[in-house]
Amino acid sequence: MDNNMFRRLTALFCTILLLAASGSAAFADSFEFDRDNLPYTDDWDAYSYDEEYYSQLAGQGASINFYNWGEYISDGSDDLVDVIAEFEALTDIKVYYTNFATNEELYAKLKSGAASYDVIVPSDYMVARMIKEEMLAPLDYSNIPNVRYMNPAFMDPNYDPGSVYSLPYAWNTVGIIYNTSMVDEEPDSWSVLWDEQYAGQILMFNNSRDAFGVTLKYLGYSLNTEDPAQMREAAELLKEQKPLVQAYVMDQIFDKMENNEAAIATYYSGDALLIDNDNIAIAIPKEGTNKFVDACCIPAVAKNKLGAEMFINFLNEPPIAAQNTEYVGYGTANLAAYCLLDEEVRNDPILYPPQEILDNSEMYINLSDEANLMLDQLWTEVKASNKNILTWGILPVMTIAAIVIGKRQYRKNREKRHKYMIED
């Protein structure tokens, strides 16, 4: 076999290997490693910063603008590291830190040209949308050496093929949160949300995508379906559920569940772990669920790309990532950081669910405009169906108020007339 031939064969072989790897490295295979045989050390002191790398921009008055979810980075409370302060001290780069509350808000702010950020943290489907609209700059991995610590299962996700534009920051799933004193057996299916036994004790998502996502999963469809018939079926099911629902809420579920005001709720499981009530438990249904990833990206308009890449690299220093994930309460995609966590956390079935459940779960992808529009319309239909207490409660209240006011006015007028009569 001559040399040339050998080279070609090797190339072919490599290509096949790569293809196979990229096929299997989809998100569904997350945590495909032996949990008892960790690939990295659990020694926190094994890591140190590469001072030379981090001092590249020192003394130049460099700065980066970091736009993140609210309360989504360790800030030095609870004896955890203050990530931004540590980064500033290490690199002499000033970090301007501001927050957003929804992906759509982030999108609007970036799209309007009203602000130029260097690092942003959109969720999966928003990453895909931003890539499509050419709003992101490709990451230069030669400036992000810590990419080597990432869990391969999270690289090359369907929202960003090849991980060209994004590096996962945190990931989590949607779960059923229930109060063990009110729910007898552990729910293992979304069907519990339609169980008449819990009428008036169910809290449901107050946003269309998550509410439909849960319903579509229950029906056994993909939560990214664009089939009008399936979407309509889900809407009908949601309408059916409506009389059982106590309220459509988002972060109010914390208070309601804490105070035993409701038995069952749907929310992001990592956040639900923070609920301060011993009776609260979380279950991830067998039908599978939505798993979501928030990923670090650099906008195409970023002014300090190197600084941004250094920051993303710093976020993936294993000890930093490990403390940050503890603060945020979601799972980490940084394998070396995962290995530093306590065994109890590592084996938490809610934070790091078993493989079977993950295999059934899906991430959101960016729906087409038509599907988005239909989703919004169906959601409006669901929310508007049925009479709720406000619409038919307001009429009697207003009638009573009108009668009271009218009567007083009448009496006053009569008194006045009376007075005039006397004066006359």
Added chain:
Amino acid sequence: MTKKQNSFTSNLYIFIVMAFMYLPILVMIIYSFNDSKSRGAWAGFTTKWYADLLQNESILTALWNTLIVAVISSVVATLLGTAAAVGIQAMKKRNRELIMNFTYLPVMSPEIVMGVSLMLLFVMFGVDFSLFTVIVAHITFNVPYVILSVLPKLRQMDKYLFEAAMDLGCTPLQAFMKVMLPEIMPGIISGFLIAFTFSLDDFNISYFVSGERAQTLPVLIYSMTRKRVSPEINALSAIIFVVVLTVLIITNLNDVRKEKQLQKGGRRG
């Protein structure tokens, strides 16, 4: 007997109104000492949120930004608004009505319209968003409030006072400073306070015009809603409430003392 009954119902009414206004604040202050992130369940007394607050750089920066914006924008708006009011008062009726309609426009239109249009304006002229744009925006929406609170005072004022002062040898500036200003001072002060409070708690407009480096406190609090609003915010709000309350009590006590002195002086004379 009816009188007694009446005073009982009116007291009850006042009590209900007060409770309606202050109970939420009281609850917030109590929960700022709650040893848990919960807004519902009481888990014991702690001052840790106050300690955390002093450590939390993003909240403190946001607070600092908010105060800078509020002070600068309300001072500038008060100067501009007062000057505008004096000018408007001196106008002919038709012009005055025209200008007054323009003044009402920003007050009547929804804040979100102001916010979006200011954002578009800044983008169009290529102004970089920063604390500066927030201050400019706040001045813009504050000026009408100052005008609206100064104008009535000007209308109440005897317009011949100003002329009399000039007759007696004042320059126009002196006449303005010594005669007109003291007359309309209460209007200016209330205009300033309105502007200051509006600026302090504005969300809609700040949200659209704040850039990538500076966010005000309301914008920060809003961004906490995916997780949950941190109890440090309760602690901060409690501190702000107590500070405002103390300032109010001190000024009121001062007023009472002055009045008493005046009465005493009057009797002696």
